[in-house]
Amino acid sequence: MTKRFFEEAGLIAGLSVVLGLAFHVPLIRQFLRGGLSPGLISTETGPGIILITLAEAEDLFAGRQGVFIDARSRKDFSTGHIPAAKNFPFEEAKGKAIGEVVAGIPRGKAVVIYCSGKDCPTGLALAVLLRDQGLDEVRVFMGGWDEWIAAGLPAERGNDQE
Amino acid sequence: MIRNKHVLCAFRLIIGGLFIYAGVIKIADPLGFARDIQNYRILPPAACLFIALALPWFEALSGAFLIVGIFKRTSAWLLSFLLAGFIVLVIITMARGLDVDCGCFGSLSRKADGRLILEDAVMLFMALEVALSSPGRRIPGIPGLR
Numbered sequence: 364m365t366k367r368f369f370e371e372a373g374l375i376a377g378l379s380v381v382l383g384l385a386f387h388v389p390l391i392r393q394f395l396r397g398g399l400s401p402g403l404i405s406t407e408t409g410p411g412i413i414l415i416t417l418a419e420a421e422d423l424f425a426g427r428q429g430v431f432i433d434a435r436s437r438k439d440f441s442t443g444h445i446p447a448a449k450n451f452p453f454e455e456a457k458g459k460a461i462g463e464v465v466a467g468i469p470r471g472k473a474v475v476i477y478c479s480g481k482d483c484p485t486g487l488a489l490a491v492l493l494r495d496q497g498l499d500e501v502r503v504f505m506g507g508w509d510e511w512i513a514a515g516l517p518a519e520r521g522n523d524q525e
Numbered sequence: 526m527i528r529n530k531h532v533l534c535a536f537r538l539i540i541g542g543l544f545i546y547a548g549v550i551k552i553a554d555p556l557g558f559a560r561d562i563q564n565y566r567i568l569p570p571a572a573c574l575f576i577a578l579a580l581p582w583f584e585a586l587s588g589a590f591l592i593v594g595i596f597k598r599t600s601a602w603l604l605s606f607l608l609a610g611f612i613v614l615v616i617i618t619m620a621r622g623l624d625v626d627c628g629c630f631g632s633l634s635r636k637a638d639g640r641l642i643l644e645d646a647v648m649l650f651m652a653l654e655v656a657l658s659s660p661g662r663r664i665p666g667i668p669g670l671r
Contacts, residue, residue: 413625
C-alpha cells in the first residue's frame with residue numbers, strides 16, 4: 364500500500380503547487396521582472412540581516428528592547444517618526460563614516476531600521492552598511508513608517524531625536 | 526498508542542484546524558512568509574518564494590483532508606513529516622545562533638526557540654497517533670505507514 368501513500372501524497376503536493384502558483388500569478392510575474400528586490404533580498408546581502416514584521420517591531424518597541432533607526436530624509440522624519448527613533452538618512456550615510464552611529468547604539472539592544480514602507484530600498488541598504496560596519500544582527504522592519512502609522516501605533520514629530 | 530476514537534478525533538480537529546489556520550494566514554501574505562523563510566538563510570530567494578506559494582496550500586489541504594477524513598492517514602503522515610522537519614529546522618537555526626521569527630502563523634509568529642520545539646513535538650505526537658491509529662499493513666522500516 365506504499366503506492367497508495369505516494370499517490371495520495373503526490374496528489375496533495377501537486378494540488379498545492381498548482382493552487383499556489385495559480386493564486387499568485389501577479390506576484391510571480393512581479394518576481395520574474397525583478398520587482399521584489401527590496402523585500403526579497405539576495406543571499407549575498409542576507410547574512411546578518413533579519414527582516415521583521417510589524418508585530419515583531421511593535422514587541423521590540425513595547426519592551427524597549429530595540430533602537431529604531433529611521434533611514435528616511437530629515438524632512439520626512441520631522442513630520443512623524445517612531446518615538447525615540449534616531450534619524451540617519453541613507454543619503455548621508457553613503458558619504459559619512461557610520462562608525463559613530465554604530466558606536467552610539469547601546470549593547471544588548473536590537474537595531475531596527477525602517478524607511479517609508481515596503482517599496483523603499485533605503486532601510487535595507489542602510490542595514491547592509493551597518494552590518495558591514497560590524498553590527499552582528501540588524502533588523503529591517505519592512506513595513507516601515509507607512510505600516511506603523513496605519514496600525515495606529517505611537518508616533519512623534521520633530522527633528523531632535525535625542 | 527492511543528486507541529480511544531474520541532481522543533483521536535480531537536487530535537484530528539486540533540492538528541487539522543491549526544494547519545488550516547496556519548495555511549490560510551500565509552496564503553493571504555505570501556511575501557511575508559517568503560521573507561520569514563529567507564530569514565533562515567538556507568535557500569535562495571526564488572526557492573523561498575516558491576515554498577511560500579505552495580507550502581501554505583499544502584498545510585491547509587492536508588489539514589482539511591485530515592478533518593474531513595479524505596486521505597486521512599496520508600494527511601496525518603504528511604503533517605507528521607512536516608512537523609518533524611520544522612523541529613529539525615528550529616534546532617539547526619538555534620545551533621547557528623540565529624534569532625529569527627518562526628514564520629509559523631504569519632504576523633502572529635514568534636521566535637524559533639526551545640518552546641517552539643516543544644509545541645511542535647506535542648503536535649507531532651498527536652499527528653503520529655492519528656497516522657498510526659488506523660489498522661492496515663505496515664511498510665517495512667516505517668511502522669504504521671501503509
